[in-house]
Amino acid sequence: MAINWFKYSSPASFYSLAGKLIPIFSIVALILFVVGLYISFFVAPTDFQQSEAYRIIFIHVPAAWMSMFLYLIMAGWAAIGLAFNTRLSSMIATAIAPTGAMFTFLALWTGALWGKPMWGAWWVWDARLTSELILFFLYIGFMALQAAIDDPRRADKAGAVLALVGVVNIPIIYFSVKWWNTLHQGATVSLTESPKMASIMLTGMLIMSIACWMYSIAMVLIRTRTIILERERHTVWVSELHKETT
Amino acid sequence: MFLWVIQRDLLLAMRQRSDVLTTLFFFIIVVSLFPLGVGPEINMLRSMAPGVVWVAALLASMLSLERMFSSDYLDGTLEQMMLSPQPLILLVLGKALAHWMVTGVPLVLISPILGFQFDLQTDALLVLAVSLLLGTPVLSLIGAIGAALTLGLRGGGVLVSLLVLPLYIPVLIFGAGAVEAVSAGLGASAHLSLLGAFLLLSLVLAPWATAAALRISIE
Amino acid sequence: MLKVSNLECVRGERSLFKDVNFSLEAGELLQVNGPNGSGKTSLLRMLCGLARPAHGEIRWLGDNIRSLDEDYYNSITYLGHLNGVKDNLNAIENLRISSALAGNGIDESTAYASLQKMGLIGREILPVKVLSQGQRRRVTLARLLVSDTVLWILDEPLVALDTSAVLLVKGILEQHLEKGGMVVMTTHQDINIAAIETKRLQLN
Numbered sequence: 073m074a075i076n077w078f079k080y081s082s083p084a085s086f087y088s089l090a091g092k093l094i095p096i097f098s099i100v101a102l103i104l105f106v107v108g109l110y111i112s113f114f115v116a117p118t119d120f121q122q123s124e125a126y127r128i129i130f131i132h133v134p135a136a137w138m139s140m141f142l143y144l145i146m147a148g149w150a151a152i153g154l155a156f157n158t159r160l161s162s163m164i165a166t167a168i169a170p171t172g173a174m175f176t177f178l179a180l181w182t183g184a185l186w187g188k189p190m191w192g193a194w195w196v197w198d199a200r201l202t203s204e205l206i207l208f209f210l211y212i213g214f215m216a217l218q219a220a221i222d223d224p225r226r227a228d229k230a231g232a233v234l235a236l237v238g239v240v241n242i243p244i245i246y247f248s249v250k251w252w253n254t255l256h257q258g259a260t261v262s263l264t265e266s267p268k269m270a271s272i273m274l275t276g277m278l279i280m281s282i283a284c285w286m287y288s289i290a291m292v293l294i295r296t297r298t299i300i301l302e303r304e305r306h307t308v309w310v311s312e313l314h315k316e317t318t
Numbered sequence: 319m320f321l322w323v324i325q326r327d328l329l330l331a332m333r334q335r336s337d338v339l340t341t342l343f344f345f346i347i348v349v350s351l352f353p354l355g356v357g358p359e360i361n362m363l364r365s366m367a368p369g370v371v372w373v374a375a376l377l378a379s380m381l382s383l384e385r386m387f388s389s390d391y392l393d394g395t396l397e398q399m400m401l402s403p404q405p406l407i408l409l410v411l412g413k414a415l416a417h418w419m420v421t422g423v424p425l426v427l428i429s430p431i432l433g434f435q436f437d438l439q440t441d442a443l444l445v446l447a448v449s450l451l452l453g454t455p456v457l458s459l460i461g462a463i464g465a466a467l468t469l470g471l472r473g474g475g476v477l478v479s480l481l482v483l484p485l486y487i488p489v490l491i492f493g494a495g496a497v498e499a500v501s502a503g504l505g506a507s508a509h510l511s512l513l514g515a516f517l518l519l520s521l522v523l524a525p526w527a528t529a530a531a532l533r534i535s536i537e
Numbered sequence: 538m539l540k541v542s543n544l545e546c547v548r549g550e551r552s553l554f555k556d557v558n559f560s561l562e563a564g565e566l567l568q569v570n571g572p573n574g575s576g577k578t579s580l581l582r583m584l585c586g587l588a589r590p591a592h593g594e595i596r597w598l599g600d601n602i603r604s605l606d607e608d609y610y611n612s613i614t615y616l617g618h619l620n621g622v623k624d625n626l627n628a629i630e631n632l633r634i635s636s637a638l639a640g641n642g643i644d645e646s647t648a649y650a651s652l653q654k655m656g657l658i659g660r661e662i663l664p665v666k667v668l669s670q671g672q673r674r675r676v677t678l679a680r681l682l683v684s685d686t687v688l689w690i691l692d693e694p695l696v697a698l699d700t701s702a703v704l705l706v707k708g709i710l711e712q713h714l715e716k717g718g719m720v721v722m723t724t725h726q727d728i729n730i731a732a733i734e735t736k737r738l739q740l741n
Contacts, residue, residue, distance in 0.1 A: 206484050206487060209480070209483070209484040210484055212480065213480045213481040213484065216477055216480050216481075217467060217468070217477065217481060220468070220471045220472065220473060220474075220477055221471060223549070226534055226535070226537065229534040230467045230531065230534050230535065233463070233467060233527055233530050233531045233534065234463075234467060234481060236527070237463055237485065237527050238485075240523065241485050241488075244488050244516075245484070245485075245487055245488055248487060248488035248491045248492065249487070249491065251491070251495075252491045252495065306550045319637065319638075319640070322634065322637045322638065322642075323638075326623075326626075326634050329626065329630070330623060330625055330626070333625040333626070333664075334625060392619075393619055393620065393621060393622065393623065393624070394617050394618075394619025394620055394621035395621045395622075395623065395635075395638075397587060397615070397617055397619070397621065398615075398621045398635060398638055398639070399638055400587060401585055401586070401587070401610050401613070401615050401639075402610060402638045402639060402640060403607050403608075403610040403611040403639070403640035404607070404638075404640060405607060536587060537587065537588050537589055
């Protein structure tokens with residue numbers, strides 16, 4: 073089947089394609105969230121060590137995964153935009169940032185909620201939590217930089233350079249924090265390494281992860297469409313679109 | 319050529335000595351505020367000292383970042399630098415090194431005296447100075463990227479701190495960690511060699527990213 | 538030698554100019570005219586590679602200037618509407634540093650001689666910040682006296698200059714063109730510079 077992918081690299085055709093895809097991804101995300109949450113809260117057995125509080129990991133872990141994946145994907149699109157001067161890729165990168173920041177915040181929030189019953193404190197300077205916090209700062213920096221630049225092309229490119237610098241630094245930051253953590257506190261509580269995870273728990277977490285992916289894709293498409301409209305508002309196709317809808 | 323840039327920036331700094339001194343006194347004041355905030359208990363101060371000095375160094379270095387390119391940008395010299403037949407990477411490296419000589423070196427020199435305020439032992443004082451010597455150039459090099467990205471933007475000074483401070487974290491961890499390790503009776507060589515590795519890495523990568531950022535900002 | 542084809546400049550959402558075509562050979566002068574905001578400065582910045590055109594290309598000796606980069610910078614001198622002089626340095630230091638940046642270091646006596654020609658004697662060791670606008674412009678223009686590049690791209694070089702300085706610059710430009718150099722310039726002043734051929738480009 074020969075699909076002309078390049079056709080969709082123009083904002084106009086991407087706009088209509090995204091319009092068709094958004095409902096699909098949204099509905100799939102909704103179904104998966106319902107199923108995943110049902111499994112997480114009603115089907116999965118109570119953990120004998122951590123009692124009911126552990127159930128927050130069904131949200132926490134997928135959110136933490138998403139926060140990291142989305143940063144990489146964002147940097148990837150930004151890099152493509154920088155290297156090949158493709159406007160659409162940069163727009164997608166800009167659209168990813170808020171969703172990524174949201175998941176990072178969610179991971180921090182749920183981490184704190186989990187920390188209170190587990191460790192007796194809302195916040196512990198655990199290596200993962202700390203890295204997640206720094207990741208949050210990186211997202212905020214990316215968005216703040218793009219927001220401060222009026223010229224969209226400069227915003228795209230400057231954001232791309234920052235995202236790439238971030239990608240180079242993330243492993244260094246992560247290992248630094250990890251080492252710092254082992255130096256300063258002997259016994260750390262790991263968030264994800266629960267000894268044996270029942271397969272039903274794993275299924276729940278997997279479904280929740282896929283739901284997060286679907287949700288992210290839908291959100292990014294919606295936001296990209298908005299960015300396209302904003303940036304191309306003076307073009308012919310947008311004004312025609314405007315006439316059709318009014 | 320590379321030397322010309324360094325020489326020029328140092329000359330300018332000499333003509334504008336107050337800028338250099340402001341950064342230095344900012345550093346001294348921030349470090350001196352901590353005992354006033356947490357109390358004069360000497361054991362606690364001793365254990366806090368490396369972190370306090372390092373955080374103050376981070377802030378002091380960051381404070382002067384905005385100036386790195388903006389005055390050249392405003393008077394048109396930066397355009398001339400971009401049009402120089404020399405590789406832009408070299409110019410950027412020269413400017414970052416000049417920034418370090420003006421803001422980093424004074425901090426390195428004054429740090430042992432500040433260490434006395436916190437009752438650090440001689441070996442810890444030495445390692446503090448060495449860790450700053452290795453770490454502050456990294457701050458200037460990474461900071462250059464942020465300064466280049468925010469060139470000419472409104473609120474550039476605050477923005478640059480948001481972009482750059484998270485990237486400073488590894489330097490902070492190993493810089494302060496080196497001093498703590500010595501105070502705890504462990505060797506600091508592992509920390510210092512990692513700081514050295516960061517320095518090499520940023521010497522290679524940061525000028526490249528800064529040059530790219532400058533091209534974007536000036537266009 | 539310099540060939541520009543189908544150049545388009547977009548600022549924000551507005552197209553400032555498009556389909557700009559011209560070529561320039563040794564000894565030729567191009568005067569770019571147009572009202573404020575017509576994109577004269579943008580055009581000059583594109584010519585020296587500081588800005589990227591939305592469309593079209595600029596070729597120097599047959600190669601796109603994008604691919605030439607530093608080689609191209611060896612052949613051009615650009616003076617923008619900003620003077621590019623440091624307030625805290627004196628005229629000699631400024632001239633020596635800007636020449637060194639352009640890859641053409643000069644010694645102090647050469648710098649002194651050029652400043653003398655520009656009529657800045659007695660001012661050469663004062664920090665530039667105490668000089669007047671016109672005198673600063675002279676410091677900037679002194680670079681042309683020591684430059685060994687072929688293509689000069691000058692953005693309003695005559696702004697803030699008095700009559701004698703305008704004549705001085707006219708002389709420098711004519712000498713450069715006579716030696717086979719090329720000049721692209723914008724100006725609002727009505728001066729007649731002798732050249733093998735004077736081309737005019739009108740932007741609206």
